[in-house]
Amino acid sequence: MNKPNVLNGLVLTGGRSTRMGQDKSQLIYHEKPQREHLTDLLRPFCDAVFWSVNVGQAAELSSTEQPLIVDAFDIPGPLNGILSAFRHDPKAAWLVVACDMPLLTETSLTALVNGRDAAKPATSFYDSNGQFPEPLLSIWEPTMEPILQTALASGYYAPRPILMLADCHLLTIPDVRELLNVNKPAEQKALKHRG
Structure with missing residues (x-):
């Protein structure tokens, strides 16, 4: 069996955070900015x-x-960060995590890496x-890069439909709460009150 490709981590921080009104990657849920917490995880x-960052x-x-990958494409959304990562190192696989998942733990990351195909x-x-x-909590293999380029050339920028068409390996997360996205101040407030 072939050894899997190098696995790099990519924390997506380059969004505009318009709904939150401030940079989501710098919000603090675990005693340090979220981008630093996820890096440690x-x-x-x-x-x-x-860190996937905008200009x-x-x-x-x-x-x-901290190593940075700057958005290299003139397209909206997280696909920019993922494609830019492949441009940086096309032979690596990328474990992609959105910066707005404050409940993510090593339990889910372990399940994802151990379940990797x-x-x-x-x-x-x-x-x-x-x-x-x-x-936005997935491992993207190098074989995905040409699929992304084809999608981009066809005007598709949303990563979920691309994954749906790409015969990806699907797993059930150990705790679905860890997929929670916090995009708005009200959601952030609700999460703090829940804690």
Whole structure:
């Protein structure tokens, strides 16, 4: 059996956070900014961990030692970060995590990495409804890159439908609550009151 490709981590932080009104990657749920918390979570599973950032963030983070991958495409949404990661290292697989998942733990990451099928273009959990792939907590293999390029050329920018068409390997997450996305101040407030 072939050894799986290098597995890098990619924390998606490059969104505009318009609904939250502030940078979601800098919100603090676990005593440090979320992007740093997720980096620490990913490190044991990955060869290297990168932050996916937009051009403005890259300028603000010019003095950081944290490895960055700057959005390289003029397209909206998380697909920009994923494609930019493949441009950075097309031979690596990428464990992609959205910065707005504050309940994510190593339990789910362990299940994802242990359940990885490197022979498929991607390994993903079913989403919170248990029906479709959750693209923003997934492993994207190098074989996915040409599929993404084809989708991009056809005007498809949403990662979930691309995964649905790509014969990805689907897993059930151990605790579906870990897929919670916090995108708005009211959701953040509700989460703090729940804690």
